[in-house]
Amino acid sequence: MTDAVVVGSGPNGLAAALTLARAGLRVEVFGAHERIGGGLRTEALFDSEVLHDICAAVHPMTPVSPFMRSLGLEAHGVALLHSPAAYGHPLQG
Known part of the structure; x- marks a missing residue:
């Protein structure tokens, strides 16, 4: 049985689903794209x-x-990497 339904599997939808799950609710997430994650x-x-x-x-x-x-992403093996280049542009000049 589902306690909550989240529509949208982007950053906000996943954050909402995680918050609800942490509170002990059973959550289902639905998104329009075939892969979760949105942005x-x-x-x-x-x-x-x-x-x-x-x-x-x-x-x-x-x-x-x-x-x-x-x-606690570090505890799950997630390491944030920082590029030495803040941005790039594919065109000359």
Whole structure:
């Protein structure tokens, strides 16, 4: 039996589902995309060897987000990497 239903499997939907599950509720998550994650997905868009973070606006906030810090990601083997280049542009100039 489900106690709560979350529609949307992006960052906010997953955070809501996790919060409800931590409170002891049985949660189901539904999303329109065939893969969960919304803006947290990584996919090979143009070349199978180049991965892209779709809508990657959430990732940079991880170190300062109270919710993300509450997950204890390091204890689960998640290490945050920081690129020496803040951004890149594929065009000359």
